[in-house]
Amino acid sequence: MSEAVSSPPARTRSDFGRSVRRLLREPLGLFGLSLVLLVILGAVFADLLTQWDPTRINPRDRFLGPSAAHLLGTDQLGRDLFSRVLHGGRIALYVALVSTAISLAIGIVLGLIAGYGPRWLDNLMILLFDAMKSFPTVMLALALVTITGPSLTSVILVVILVNVPGYARIVRTQTIAIKSSEFVTAAQSMGASTARILRVHIMPNVIGPLVILASMDIPVVIAIEAGMSFLGLGVRPPTPSWGSILNDGFGQIRETPWIAIAGGLPIIIITLGFTFLGETLRDVFDPRLKGRG
Amino acid sequence: MLNYAVKRLGLSVAIVSLAMFLLFCMIYLVPGDPASVALGPRATEAMKEAMRVRMGLDQPVWVQFWNFFTGAWTGDLGEEVLSGRPVLDVVLEQLPYTLVLIAGGISWSVALGIPLGCWAAINRGSFADRLVGILSVAVIAVPSFVVAIYALLIFAVTLQWLPAIGAGEPGDVGDQLVHLILPSLAVGLGWVGYIARMVRASMLEVLEASHIRTARAFGLPERLITYRYALTIAILPTITLLGIGIGQMLSSAVFAEIVFARPGVGKLVYDAILTRNFPLVTGAVLVTTVIFVLLNLIADLIVGALDPRVRSSF
DSSP: OHHHHSOOOOOOHHHHHHHHHHHHHOHHHHHHHHHHHHHHHHHHTHHHHOOSOTTOOOGGGTTOOSOSSSTTOBOTTOOBHHHHHHHHHHHHHHHHHHHHHHHHHHHHHHHHHHHHSOHHHHHHHHHHHHHHHTSOHHHHHHHHHHHHOSSHHHHHHHHHHHHHHHHHHHHHHHHHHHHTSHHHHHHHHTTOOHHHIIIIIIHHHHHHHHHHHHHHHHHHHHHHHHHHHHTTSSSOTTSOOHHHHHHHHHHTTTTOHHHHHHHHHHHHHHHHHHHHHHHHHHHHHOGGGTTOO | OHHHHHHHHHHHHHHHHHHHHHHHHHHHHSSSOHHHHHHOTTOOHHHHHHHHHHHTTTSOHHHHHHHHHHHHHTTOOOBOTTTOOBHHHHHHHHHHHHHHHHHHHHHHHHHHHHHHHHHHHHTTTSHHHHHHHHHHHHHHHSOHHHHHHHHIIIIIIISOOSOOSSSOOTTOHHHHHHHHHHHHHHHHHHHHHHHHHHHHHHHHHHHTSHHHHHHHHTTOOHHHIIIIIIHHHHTHHHHHHHHHHHHHHHHHHHHHHHHTTOOSHHHHHHHHHHTTOHHHHHHHHHHHHHHHHHHHHHHHHHHHHHOHHHHHHO
16 A cells, blocks of 8 residues: 555666766767866866966056966956956856755745645745746846845845746646645545655655756856856956956957956856756756757 | 736736836835935935935835835836936837847847758758757857857957947948847847747648648649748747747847947946936836736737637636
8 A cells, every 4th residue: 555655756776877878978968068077177176277366466467368377368457367267167156056056945945835835825926926037137137236236145146036936836837736646645645744745745756857957047047147247246356257257358358358258268168068968968867848948 | 818818917917016016125125315326425414305305205115115106107217316307218218229139139030040940840850950959059058248248359359340339320220230230149149049949849840730741742842831831830939939038138138238338228227226326227127027028918918819728728
């Protein structure tokens, strides 16, 4: 009896191993993975890869072109751009990880409440989600920063506001689909508490597709951070961020184009890497999601 | 259909009202006194007090909200802090520039996306198909402000083929179009990918349809079948996709306007934030939100009119 009412079997370990091997056979996925690893390793080992301090100002070395000493050149304050790009990667990855994790947690909780709670609450929350999504992202960021002021926290807040409605909606839809299935009815009739049903029976079935979708959103998150820092609404100077490097370069684009190139290149590398990886992951792990978006 | 349209319209009104409420909360939470900001550092206490009364800041919160709410629905978004002009006038003055920019973005995405998607669908499974697939994903991934800056760097600064800044001479349409090419490319490039994927998918579906098989059986030339009979149908989903797309292009337009120093709503909001001109910020955000909601409403109503299943599930 207990066999019959348990949740559908989750993916086993060997399934996972097979999926990873399939991923490594896909040239596009492999390419994406190497781009992502390149940036991650660069950010992690930034201090080993370059001797230059990313925030140290050297007035005598301003606007040096790329050379053996400064691989990507220096900016208007004489700071080494290669070092700034590597350390900027830390900021980008930090924002991506932290804000995605928080968005997922909030999205799951709100989605479960909307999907499993009373109908009026569901309707109200859907309305709220739709209202949140009705602000164009940049406008939302601009409006929010007028209150909070530019900071890393503001960036994370914007990402959460942008991501949560979508995640919550997906969780809600999945929850509604699952809550009427037989194994949930069986658990209810056996007296399982709501908390237990949500945690043991619904959550595991909701979380898989959600995590894949969230991983595909990572390039968008990184773009938001870079975009806001580019507008001066994100990370404050002198902390290196790809967006602020791009902004430094934009100001000098005629005289010293390498600054803008140095700021844009990592953004292109990481967004392409995560997107190629995400597309392949989605096809390998969950073919049902194919064609979404 | 009428039932659906009324419900859908009600949802839009509710969303806009909620957006207004959120915006009001934002203005209310902004640190600093709007009256002192408006008058500058040398204003006396009496002047500030008079300004507060004029701006309605001396009234209780709920009265302020009600005034803001009723005002906003009737098009009164308050006065701009610096010049005292009505916010709506200032925003509407800049809006055409942004709309033209978005129209340019759509032109790029349609002009490149539809042929690419079509080509990929006809050569399904070939190298060309795969290449279009990868290219589509790639242009979707790269953020529009990076595209804008690199386009500026390559075509305006290095090659000097196209102008770098401004919207062109007023009245000179040719000059304005030339100034539109690069910014609209930055706005529309990502959507080339979306549209190519969309057209490819629906084209593959349509090419299997029985009327296409019939056309083949009649021996019509393949070119005629593809472009005349298949594409005209396959293009329909793209229209609704664009309804959503315009809203997102608004975001890209903000960056394009700043990078290429073009007038427009995005530039307006950005400058307003730098000068702490908050009524202008909220007004412009509200106007763009209303446009966004309106476009989604129109797109949904079109889909609802074409597809009864959407109406019943609402």
